[in-house]
Amino acid sequence: MTELSTLAVQHPLDVAPALHPAKVLRDDAEALAAARDLAAQVRQTAAARDRERQLPWAEIEAFTRSGLGGIAIPRAFGGAQVSFETIAKVFAILSAADPAVGQIPQNQFGILYSLTGSASEAQKKVLFDSVLNGARIGNGGPERGTKNTLDVRTRLTAEGDHYRLNGRKFYSTGALFAHWVAVKAINDDGRQVLVFVPRGTPGLHIIDDWSGFGQRTTASGSVLLENVRVSGEWVIDNWKLALSPNIQGAVSQLIQAAIDAGIAREAIDESIHFVRERSRPWIDANVERASDDPYVIADIGKLKLDLHAAEALLYKAGRVLDDIAAKPIDEQSAARASIVVAQAKVLTTEIALLASEKLFELSGSRATLAEFNLDRHWRNARVHTLHDPVRWKVHAVGAWHLNGTLPARHSWI
The missing domain is CATH 2.40.110.10 (Butyryl-CoA Dehydrogenase, subunit A, domain 2)
Known part of the structure; x- marks a missing residue:
């Protein structure tokens, strides 16, 4: 993979970034391998970039060149059309390393999927080809000062x-x-x-x-x-x-949930590393190492259980979307897609917030020092999980199971 230090680091804001050739990945295995390789590089500078608010130009250029930007494009248009389960894993891997690098391309995936039900064949070909050739798509949807997120004044x-x-x-x-x-x-x-x-x-x-x-x-x-x-x-x-049932909202939400899962995993890994390498045991524990404190051990075990449950539900949701997308979609299957993703997003939200907060309780006062910048995990979790309130997802899940109520059809469920 190209070294990040060799890639462009800044562009004038009203000028298109340089267009660099992108690799075309062919299958799920290649996509996962590319994600792991990129994550290993991105992780090295994530804390410093957050501290200095240094925009990840080189990291996003590397994402594009790796071919990850085109993995969801249909095979009929030259893409890999990887599974939704793989897409969730790719975004979780990247977001563990740096959730900004996970979130920046998220909208591109949601937008590309929406084209399957709204664009002409000619439009799809041009835009899909453009992405496969290294172009990136950014979001221009939400507005401030409107009555709600669906209100568009442009x-x-x-x-x-x-x-x-x-x-x-x-x-x-x-x-x-x-x-x-x-x-x-x-x-x-x-x-x-x-x-x-x-x-x-x-x-x-x-x-x-x-x-x-x-x-x-x-x-x-x-x-x-x-x-x-x-x-x-x-x-x-x-x-x-809006004319026919679809899973566009569920696809978008799956990726959002994967970002939170990545944040949670990294926060737990940071907790384990800090406790092992830097923390001191509490005096009443009567142990030599913080990692032998029975209460710390129990809390790490509980965090891991919650993480594994959230990840299991996330990847199950991806498999359900794969199954639903392979058949004609009706109101019931579209609703089932939204519900299974909503369930996953509730758990990924909860563990992202809990893990990033427990990091400090388990690691101790030293973990709060600015030199470690460990608070970025909580800050990232808190801000990203505000994208859409999970209390409404809990409501949708309950209404579905109790009364058979279909969830709303929009990009947030």
Whole structure:
């Protein structure tokens, strides 16, 4: 794999990043191997990059060159079309090393999957080919100041043989690193569309104003769209997704859950390492090593049990999605997909928060020193798990099992 130090580290924000060739991975085994190789490199500098808020340009370039960006593209379009279980494992592996490197490409995977039910064959070919050739897709969906997350105020207006796009986005994870920004907008007919804007298009401005205390290097800030000229070929009829049952939301949520699982695993591994190498035993334990303290041992055991349960449910959810996607999807199977992923996300959220907090209780006061930057695990877990409230997932699971109520159909369930 290319050394990270040889890759570009910065780009002007309104200019498209350089496009580098990407390897085309062929199967699940290659995808998992690539993820493990990249994670080993990314982990080495994760703490320093978080401390200094150094954006992971080299790491994202390495992700792209490795071929991981295209592993979900259908085989009919030249991709590996790896299983959803493998996708979950890839994101968990990367997010253990650095959850920012996991979250930045997450939207690309969700967007690519949504194209299967909304884009024309010509649009799919161009965009899938673009990703296989090294392009990245960033998010331009959420907005601040709206009544809820589904409310979109950005407008796409017809103007002769083209369109004009105007609006402002926030939480635009991936946009700063992208070659395409996928923008949700409302067209003249009042329907939601997804507009692919090439980076460098006049009027498209990326603003690095993300100030979250966790996931600090995701650059999940603003996208400003000022009278951006758009060709009709890049307008996707996103509203079509609502016409028939699908698993688009479940696919997106599976990856979000995998990111939290990765955070949890790394926090537990850091706890074990610190207790073994640096912590002192409490005086009442009457042991020579902190790792022999019976209460510490029990807590590590409980954390591992909770982690393994969360991971088992996560990977089971991936297998269920694989099974559902292989057949015609109806309302019941789409609902089952959402519920099984929701169950996994509840557990991955809980263990990510618990493990990153228990790290300090088990490791002791020394673990709070800034030189270790171990608080990044809790900060990352706390911020990322706010993406969508799991209390509503618990409600959806209960309503499904108790009353047979189908969950809502959107990207957050």
